[in-house]
Amino acid sequence: MSDKFRVRFAPSPTGFLHIGSLRSALYNELFAQHHGGTFILRIEDTDRARFVQGGIENICNSLKACGVIPREGVWLDEKGAIIERGEYGPYIQSQRIERHKAYAKKLVDTDKAYYCFCSELRLEELRKEQQLAGRPTLYDGKCRALTPAEAEKRIANSEPHVIRLKLPKQGTISAWDVIRDEIKFDWALIDDAVVIKTDGYPTYHLAATCDDHDMEISHVIRGEEWISSLPKHVFIYEAFGWTPPKFAHLPLLLNADHSKLSKRQNDVAVADYLNKGYLPSALLNFVALLGWNPTGDREIYTHEELTQMFDLAKVNKSGAVFNLEKLNWLNERYIKSMTAENYLTIVSPLVQDKTDDHSFADRCLLLVRDRVTLPGDVVALTQNLFKDKLDYSKASLTWKTQPKVQARERLQAVRELLEGVTDADFVQSGARATFETDIKQLIANKGWGNGDTLWPLRVALSGEEKSPNPFELLETLGKRRSLDRIAAAFQALAD
């Protein structure tokens, strides 16, 4: 009953889902889906000190919002409660602690690991010394030589202890990475890592490898920061006589200065981006292309397309700077290309307190759509449209050096023209084209210029020197509001 492709995303519930983690999760999911395999969510919570209440829910909710859904493992039910699905549970690591202990014991029994009674204080001083001497900071192996009998005695004596890996001290080890091929390490430089802590909990090295084995994980796709731990992991697999999974280490996400993506310089939580209004589909699209690209000449992909095209071996080796400008551009593209209905669904709640006229609100929102980067932008963009009275002191109603009296004349003429249009014709779809034709005809008939007529009209309608064009504004505002504004501007020009 083992699938050929089983992969897992295994975050720690330390607060929120990092944007880099979202990409790791996505690549795992794309890989699984592409091969018809299984994507699993496992929670690694063996560090009790860093556990954050609600951390698991946060991770699940962020993944869910982005449509990266595990088929197996930890998830949320309809009420938001944590559940586990699948045959390989439990999927919350702290619940597997007895297995981890048993595995560790087996390692000790086969002389692949040993009990260590050294105090943290001693280790600290040891490290200091080594650092000072310019040597690598490695455990000196003091407890390696302890006989099993001695160790048992001290344990019976309730001495605090850990279990360490008994790593080879010479020779080299080769590990294979799907993205980078062979990586070689010198055993002499690899520390006898702790696998069971004083508190009895396993460390990542033991817990992850054993769980990956027990869950029949075929490919471990994780961040580049794990490369240096590869020898320890390979050692554990070999110590148990297991076949290691394939490893793929993903390049890091970077700040603009090429340091590891951090809070100091960027938002790093998926929830931050979602709260700001970035569309999940745009965020996913963006993050997918940070470190991998199916063609190189296309930017917009659906989740399904990404799944079809995903190729783990083509993932880049170097880190990728998180470029907010491109995310913004992508978000704009997504906003422009969604249906009007979807757009309004997202954006209407943001201005619902501005007017009871839903049709008017919708027209306003649609009018500014091309200017929206984030949904929240509509509030400022539609601000003047919803006002009952505009303050014309802030924008010039006259075009260039145009005299006020001329602007008044032009407004008066347009006003007369508009009086004849019915309410219904004013706001019907396509009205803007009719206005454009009629008003330009008027201008032509009178022998006026476009600028000296349209500028005053537009500013009268928008209250701003920079705004959508007057024809769109007329259609959006409707007859009453338009004529009121023109009248008000006419008045303002008299002063």
Added chain:
RNA sequence: GGCCUCUUCGUCUAAUGGUUAGGACAGCGGCUUUUCAAGCCGUUAACAGGGGUUCAAUUCCCCUAGAGGCUACCA
């Protein structure tokens, strides 16, 4: 310091032992135009450096440099 990894326009990237080294964001210019956006068109800009291998190297190898990761009883 040690170990490991990485290195194509400012940024995300594509491609190739022989190309005018392609696309996108940003930038710049133009068109459109009553303004600002949007849109369309155009354009600046890259193979880190040095050695090899080869008829030929951005591509393969080595060295150097730079950047990043790890160096915990965190993951």
